[in-house]
Amino acid sequence: MLHLVLFLVFGAICVAGAINLLAQKHPISSALSLVVVMASLAVEYLLLGAEFVAAVQVIVYAGAVMVLFVFVIMLLNAGEEERTSGSRIALLLGVPGVLAGGLLVAWVLIRHSGGNAVALGALPGFPKTIGNLLFHEFLLPFEVTSILVLIAIMGAVVLASRPEAQEPARKEN
Amino acid sequence: MVPTSYYLILSGILFSCGVIGFLIKRNIITIFMSIELMLNGVNLSFVAFAAQWHHLSGQVFVFFVMVVAAAEAAVGLAIIIAVFRTRETLNVDQVNLLKL
Numbered sequence: 001m002l003h004l005v006l007f008l009v010f011g012a013i014c015v016a017g018a019i020n021l022l023a024q025k026h027p028i029s030s031a032l033s034l035v036v037v038m039a040s041l042a043v044e045y046l047l048l049g050a051e052f053v054a055a056v057q058v059i060v061y062a063g064a065v066m067v068l069f070v071f072v073i074m075l076l077n078a079g080e081e082e083r084t085s086g087s088r089i090a091l092l093l094g095v096p097g098v099l100a101g102g103l104l105v106a107w108v109l110i111r112h113s114g115g116n117a118v119a120l121g122a123l124p125g126f127p128k129t130i131g132n133l134l135f136h137e138f139l140l141p142f143e144v145t146s147i148l149v150l151i152a153i154m155g156a157v158v159l160a161s162r163p164e165a166q167e168p169a170r171k172e173n
Numbered sequence: 174m175v176p177t178s179y180y181l182i183l184s185g186i187l188f189s190c191g192v193i194g195f196l197i198k199r200n201i202i203t204i205f206m207s208i209e210l211m212l213n214g215v216n217l218s219f220v221a222f223a224a225q226w227h228h229l230s231g232q233v234f235v236f237f238v239m240v241v242a243a244a245e246a247a248v249g250l251a252i253i254i255a256v257f258r259t260r261e262t263l264n265v266d267q268v269n270l271l272k273l
Contacts, residue, residue: 003174003175004174004175007175007179007180011179011183014183014187015183015186015187015190018186018187018190018191018210019190021190021194021203021206021207021210022190022193022194022197022198027200027202027203027206030203030206031202031206034206034209034210037187037210037213038213041187041213041216041217044180044183044217044220045217045220047175048180048220048221048223048224049224050220050223050224050232050235052232053216053220053232053235053236056236056239057216057239060239060243061209061213061239061242064243065209065242065243065246068246068247068250069202069205069206069246069250072202072250072253072254073202075254076202076253076254076257076263078200078202078263081198081199081200081203081263081264082199082264083199098189098193102185102186102189105182105185106178106182106185109178109181109182110176110178110182112178113176113177113178124224124227124229125220125223125229125232129229130229130232130233130236133229133230133233134233134236137230137233138230138233138237141237145237145240145241148240148241148244149240149243149244151244152243152244152245152247152248153247155247155248155251156247156248156250156251157251159248159251159252159254159255160251160254160255162258
């Protein structure tokens with residue numbers, strides 16, 4: 001029962017944050033509501049027993065990635081976005097279409113619901129077991145990921161550096 | 174006990190919010206945040222299935238998705254800075270050429 005209450009409360013916060021992200025005009029408000037979504041998702045992960053994933057979600061997503069977003073918004077001094085009016089027929093057809101499709105998917109999922117999720121307080125995603133899996137079974141993907149991160153760092157530095165700063169270096173060569 | 178389907182429905186709602194934001198938003202940074210929202214929705218379904226099948230591979234995949242999302246955020250925001258430097262705008266309607 002407590003499990004269900006916690007799921008519903010944090011699920012509601014999650015959905016409210018996601019809708020607020022869409023409703024807000026200023027990017028900084030959207031970024032802060034995305035932080036709310038990520039933090040409440042971390043609680044959902046804890047309810048599912050994924051202890052390590054919940055911690056990484058808070059540290060990496062709600063921490064590092066969102067700081068990067070807020071930093072860029074502040075750096076570019078992003079103001080309120082101007083709205084472009086969408087077509088009326090898209091609104092008339094789209095909203096009922098999305099609702100119908102979503103309700104159909106939800107109905108099918110509930111009818112063919114599989115086994116229950118973990119009990120409250122059980123933590124199968126202990127960091128030690130995750131680490132064992134990561135460094136034995138998934139060693140190759142892990143190493144490939146490290147190369148990906150290296151390339152991403154170099155790409156970010158090259159893309160964000162000013163073109164004028166590169167010119168003198170080229171002339172010297 | 175909460176059935177896995179509830180988690181999947183929540184994940185679907187988050188993913189749909191991400192898709193809607195991607196389509197209706199005009200600020201390039203907000204569009205980028207909608208992509209992060211979609212990735213978070215997918216992560217939730219990964220963890221829910223990992224709990225249902227009592228197999229931790231799903232949680233390891235969430236780890237990989239997070240790493241890819243972090244790399245994507247770094248490169249994407251660098252591209253946004255480069256675009257802003259040449260165009261002086263963040264509105265995607267005014268960014269219609271791939272050329273800098």
